[in-house]
Amino acid sequence: MTLRFGQSCPTCGRRIEVRLELLGRSVACPHCHAEFIASERQTPQPSSDEALMDRVERALRRSGAVVPVK
Template sequence: MPSGAYFIRSCPTCGRSLEIRVEYFGKRVSCKHCSAEFDTVEESLDNSDPSESSLSLLARAEELIESVKIGSVA
């Protein structure tokens, strides 16, 4: 017997597909890949500007690059 129903939603930051339990629909969750937080609404209802998502992705990439630079200096 299945453990629950899921829907597929792409992370607005990293773009990876996530299986999200239906009971979390409309709630805030975090991506298991990049840890970005987002609301679980249908993508067609998501009013975010695609360029905004790109900026979030670039900001996250810069954070990761800086954390590697800081770690390798020590």
């Protein structure tokens, strides 16, 4: 049994499967042949609440209403 994880190619956006043993290593997309580092969390899917808060926070930062502490 070969463990695999799915991710989207950062270049062409197609869904590809990468063998788990290649995690963190340079791989080539089978569709567009672009090379990238295999990363299981490259395209995180935050919950809708988190995504909303993230958008609000970014908007506030852009407006200058929030100053990052660090």
